[in-house]
Amino acid sequence: MHWIDPDSLPAVTGILERFVLNPHGEVDGFVMRAGDNDVLVHTPPHMEAELTRQIKAGEKVGVHAVKPRGADLLAAIAVTGANGRQIVDHGPDEEREHPTHEHQKMDAAGTVRLSLFGPKGELRGALLTDGTVVRIGPKEATGIAGLLAPNATLAVRGDGIDTRFGRVIHAREAGASPKTLKPLKHVKPETKHADGHKHGPKHKHGPKHGPKHDHAHA
Incomplete structure (x- = not known):
């Protein structure tokens, strides 16, 4: 609830x-x-x-x-x-499961009518002018936000479902045209620290000191 x-x-x-x-x-x-x-x-x-x-x-x-x-x-x-x-909204049934639909390989290309968002405002895809719903994970969508904006041209390929309310494609590849499709990648968002500077993802560094060596003792 x-x-x-x-x-x-x-x-x-x-x-x-x-x-x-x-x-x-x-x-x-x-x-x-x-x-x-x-x-x-x-x-x-x-x-x-x-x-x-x-x-x-x-x-x-x-x-x-x-x-x-x-x-x-x-x-x-x-x-x-x-x-x-x-x-x-009274909340979900504890035993609720996703419906079973037949997924198939599907592609689409057209003009974006609306950007689609999750309930917290996270970018999650686009609605094309022909009614096709394109869904993309929020981490992948961050990297192609320009392609998901209204009036942008968008082409996608992925797993699709036809329903009585239309079709939806869970995109695995995207581009400005079918000829420029590329696999979608996760994008880690930049974070702002107290100093006001943006910092990317942390990188692992090697040890500060060289490897320890065994020494023979008399």
């Missing part, structure tokens, strides 16, 4: 356009149109069944949510459908 009372948060309303999928093929959010803006809403996967039963594309929805810093995202605490039914 989420510790925040949803009624303590203002509601953002819009028209539900489409659901967004995670790499397991589960619904973990949606895109809604609020005025002239596209709004990305994150919802935990354990809310999938009730969300998809209570809200439909083209209907008005209300979202009580928090907004992470530095990310165009609303992390939902509760969602209200057109029928007035409120779906609240």
Whole structure:
């Protein structure tokens, strides 16, 4: 159960356009149109069944949510459908497991419509204009943030799933075009220390002194 009372948060309303999928093929959010803006809403996967039963594309929805810093995202605490039914994040079922989907090799190329983020604002992929959801681990996404920005051209190859809500690709390779695909790599973020300087990952150094030698004694 989420510790925040949803009624303590203002509601953002819009028209539900489409659901967004995670790499397991589960619904973990949606895109809604609020005025002239596209709004990305994150919802935990354990809310999938009730969300998809209570809200439909083209209907008005209300979202009580928090907004992470530095990310165009609303992390939902509760969602209200057109029928007035409120779906609240009560936490996952202890026995819940990921659904079983058939994965297949899949690729895609196109223009990024929206960057996709995790609930804490971590970059995790992109939504293409053709509706394809591209998912990338947050450590790998850091290294190709420019390719995941709105209006960027993006090509990916990886493991994909087709679902009734669209397709999702867990990317293993990415580039600006199919001809420039490269394997995705983890990128360790820089950290700022008290002196204000950025420092990269720590490196292991050899011993300060040379190896010890055995000496013969008389």
